[in-house]
Amino acid sequence: MVFDAEATMSSRPKSLGEIIDGLGLTRTHYLALTLVVVGGLFEVFEQIILSALGPSLEKALGIDASGLALLSTVSLLAIVAGGIAGGLVADIFGRKSLLSVSLGIYCLGSVLSAIAPNVVVLGVTRVVTGLGVGGEIAVGLTYLSELTPTKFRGVFVSLFNTISAGIGIFLAYVYALVVIGPFASAVNAGDSAWRWAFGLLGIPVILIVFFRRYLPETPAHLLSRGKVQETNEALTRLATGRLRLHSGDDVHPFVDRDTAAASESAQHDESTGQALRSVLTRPLRRRTIALGVAAFLAWGAQFSVVLLMPLILVSRGYSVQGSVTFTMLQNVGGLIGCVIASYGGFAIPRRTVVTVGAVLSAIGVIAFALFAKGDVLILVLGFVFQIFILIVNTTIWTWAPELFPTRIRGFGTAVIVNTGFVGGALLPLIASSLLQHVGAFWVFGAVAVMYVGLAAAAAFAPETHRVPLEVLHGSGQRTDAPA
The missing domain is CATH 1.20.1250.20 (MFS general substrate transporter like domains)
Incomplete structure (x- = not known):
């Protein structure tokens, strides 16, 4: 150049x-x-x-x-x-x-x-x-x-x-x-x-x-x-x-x-401690909680499905090797979901991608619960569901660092991402208990509810698509209202 x-x-x-x-x-x-x-x-x-x-x-x-x-x-x-x-x-x-x-x-x-x-x-x-x-x-x-x-x-x-x-x-x-x-x-x-x-x-x-x-x-x-x-x-x-x-x-x-x-x-002229506390105080508190809840539910839903899918397939009569193979093939859809999310990061507002992706994920998991009876439908419906999962997760990762001003961007992003990891650790425990006590259908139902909650949480985070970081967090801008 x-x-x-x-x-x-x-x-x-x-x-x-x-x-x-x-x-x-x-x-x-x-x-x-x-x-x-x-x-x-x-x-x-x-x-x-x-x-x-x-x-x-x-x-x-x-x-x-x-x-x-x-x-x-x-x-x-x-x-x-x-x-x-x-x-x-x-x-x-x-x-x-x-x-x-x-x-x-x-x-x-x-x-x-x-x-x-x-x-x-x-x-x-x-x-x-x-x-x-x-x-x-x-x-x-x-x-x-x-x-x-x-x-x-x-x-x-x-x-x-x-x-x-x-x-x-x-x-x-x-x-x-x-x-x-x-x-x-x-x-x-x-x-x-x-x-x-x-x-x-x-x-x-x-x-x-x-x-x-x-x-x-x-x-x-x-x-x-x-x-x-x-x-x-x-x-x-x-x-x-x-x-x-x-x-x-x-x-x-x-x-x-x-x-x-x-x-x-x-x-900015506040101390480091004041800057870090601002993640959970006005005017940044709402966005931190909104996308944190979305990440918690997104990772919890994904980890629940990935962890329990082989066990569910075994309960339907598949061998251990067969269930793992099916799960791996379903996960190919995740790559397509990531690619779609990358395009969405360029062309489509963050809130739209997350909300639509979450609703489609809820529909997809219910469709799997109701109709995934044979080999072809298990693969196809699982594949499509993985597409929606990774569209949502990838966009949340894209969204998180845009929500915070420079002085706390690393810490704020870490709070969002790691709240997701906590969800990935805790929510599968609930899903596994449901699988053990009331059956696989209720596991998928719980995952669908997680995605509906995720879509609702995303509505409270400000839109950041194609808005310069300087504009999002400049002194003359409101940092609590959606752009």
């Missing part, structure tokens, strides 16, 4: 958001997206790996189904803790720094898992891994939302979930099968194949940490800390498409003190 500094100076926008929008997309944006998304891909590997290695761990360490479930719960709670702490740290020290730290933490946890001598130590190492994964998710969403021009913000942020969840789940199973199968045979790993599966996940993450050294910090965070020179350096890297500025390169003065005064990022 040829950067015309004089032309840009002559028509310099008045706020940081206008400057970023005026730059358009450059090579640096695409490289940043690639590195963040690849990091998200390995996060999914870390989340799925326990399920994929379950039989191997049972054989090697004597872990039964209950023990495996406990490991999963411990990991999930660590993800929640890591996410909340990571969002807080990112708002203080920067998005880029926290991305690298989180990658290093869950790389360390994975390698330590590979050498765990027993179940107790493995549980501790999965806590370490979860802390890193949690920090990476919320901050990755925040980083992409702040770095990207308004027009493309929804697409870039939604691609995080499209690739990590839509593709990553399947690649995680493929990875595990390759490592414990052909690779284990090639290196004569025997019963220690599961150790290789954990350990090898550390190699590509280390490479990502290295490359992320060259990512720019988001200009919004830098300006929020009064770092005008560093903000101009980051904007110059974005404008020129360079990951690094070399000695002698000119730093273009996009931002000065007057521009900073017109930018939302620099307009």
